Amino acid sequence: MNYRLLIAFFISGSIIAGSSGCKDKNPEDPIGTPFEREDMLRGMAENVIIPAYANFSADLNQLSADFDAFQTAATQESFDVLSNDFLNVYSSWQACSPIEVGPAADRSLRFLVNTYPLDTNQVNSNLASGWDNLLSAQNSDAKGLPALDYLLFHSDDFNDFNQSAKLQYFQDNLTLIIENVEEVNNEWVNGYDQQFAQNSGTDVGSSLGQIVNELNFDFELIKNAKVAIPLGLKTLGVAQPEKVEAVYSDHSKTLILENLSAVKTLFTGGEKVGVDDYLNNLGAKYGSENLSDAIIARFESCEAKTNELGPSLKQEIETNPAKVEALHSELQNLVVLFKTDMPSQLGVQITYQDNDGD
Amino acid sequence: MTGISHAINTFFNKRISIAPLATFRVVFGLVMFLSVLRFWLNGWIEEQYIIPDFHFKYFGFYWMPDLPDWGYYASFFIMAISALGIALGAFYRVSAVLFFLFFTGIELVDATYYLNHYYFVSIVSLVLIFVPAHRLHSLDVKLGLAKAQTTIPALSINLLKVQLGLVYFLAGIAKINADWLLHAMPLAIWLPAQDNFPIIGSLFQYKLTAYLFSWGGMLYDVFIPFILLTKRLRWFGYIAVIGFHLMTWSLFQIGMFPFIMIGATLIFFSASFHQKLHSFFKLSSTEEIENNEPLHDAWGWKSVVVAFVIFQLVFPLRHLIYPGNLFWHEQGYRFGWRVMLAEKAGYAQFKVEDNEGRKILVDNSDFLTPVQEKMMSTQPDFMIQYAHFLKTHYANRGVVQPKIKADVFVTLNGRSSAQFIDPTIDLAAQVDGWSHKTWILPQNAEQI
Structure with a gap:
């Protein structure tokens, strides 16, 4: 083997390497201008995540205060205030739902706060014969916001709610949620925000990797739990409208809109730098448009299809399933x-396991 | 003719020093032992083999059974012990046979975890069964179970060099494609994601860096076997081997592969290098020597070896018989030394349809782990297997004559996601095979 020939190959190859690059845009340009993932993450923590918990926390405290007021003076008026508070709480939860990372993930907050459909048999048996621990396995589908929804809305008569077992069940569930959300909130404002920002890699444990995974997971919950399952898309077309979220307050449509908006806010970083800007910085395209714009456009289609529904998702599933199915298609898109x-495009990993690039 | 037959004779029978082979045995055994240990301690036995309800198989090995939970632990335990046996040269042939069988067997349980370097390990451990790597510095010699030798037929070492050379060379050839060379894909996606990398990380934002890495990688792979074979360039080549593999190891999640290659390529060094290495580790040269064992002399053996090498050369290129872009359809992709060549992600919404056309949308996470779902969503043969699994599952639950269809979208090397397979086809009616899967939709012509 003539080694001079080999070296010549190497050198000429390197020259070709350098020059061939020039055909494709200007290779000396950065793929994007330098992008600081750490700043993006810090912004997400400050502008999206911490405010979401703060809002939820504030709404929960309002609910708690008005619950105390109701217990002092149980009237239709104080009951209406309470019910209205609850709808605000359920709405502001939707903004926390997609950010199941760090302290929230440690506590399985989503599971604790919003597991539905509710196991009403279990709730009724708890109400009849007492309960020890809402976190026990048998109560896994009998707690959280769906339980409050049931207590407040399954009867039109506020006197039905004003019974000691129901009030206690309400109190225990509310306390459980408030305590956990406060802990999560405290961790975020006392250092986890920095930890989150500094974990700025792209591997599976990185903050970006976690956010991308959770954003995906939560969005799939909108598609599956909020829409597909009640619509009967998992049961040979046999609709199960009773499985919608917030079935007793019949507030499901609003919650879909709130959740869509929350996932979109997480994606855009609100008014500040978000994943959308990062994608733009990387030059990510979908067809001829920016991938971020394509994603926003599809968000808007999802919102439009939701807005086309009547006020009650449950009723639309029963009387107008085609419209709900149209929403499902947009969600899938x-x-x-x-x-x-x-x-x-982000180059995030979904697993720790070895790979050799597909 | 005499020239050729002389060359063949030299390749097969010339007596050469056993020293490089002894080093290879020790290094390979130790790296394998550490790999098994790492796999175990990472909890991957449970994660990859015990937790999944369903395992994807290799074509031709659908009969490979799932093991009971203890069977996986036992297999990995046997792998660890036999890898040590190979390293120490203790009950060497038995160790090599056990390692080959259990390592390969475990790989065959689930094709999800296919890695080129696992395939490489299977091949090398198969070769090790047949070569006398334990005839120097081994427990077998110490215990008198085998006689020491200072020379062996050249084939033992040449075959390993050929195999290593083919791995690199074919990996290099695989990099000669438009995405890799003209668009620096997928490195133009992966490198910016690693811009936290020490010292040079800030360079990863530039597309030029991705081009340099792409071309450098291709040239390295294509030429490194020849450089390592050339005496005067060998040290230069080996430094390149170390640099290249350490770089890829620190950039990507590719596990033990870099260390396997850094260790294995030592075999290209001369006998005197290896003898010095052995004396550095205070391994005494053996006194009692027996050299006249006639090995591998029959033509039968030679034809097997020739057939093996031809297979190793041709099998990785079988994708040429399929139309379209290999990286898109992945027919003939595995066992082809295609490493780190594609950034691919898919989304597969499976639908079960009964005889009245009523549908059930499948949630893949009910049946597959995230890794299995990721792999299935881009690989057509897995889609067939999964469809058959779903058909049985839902038929058992009372769905009448289920058909399994899927909306699958795939993005490859930065192109926009596009529909991957015909959404009207009943996947459960498909049978995997060598023939072209016509229901894979052609890749759209979009430029990156």
């Missing part, structure tokens, strides 16, 4: 971008 284009 966005899942495609969330699960393929977005993580692929």
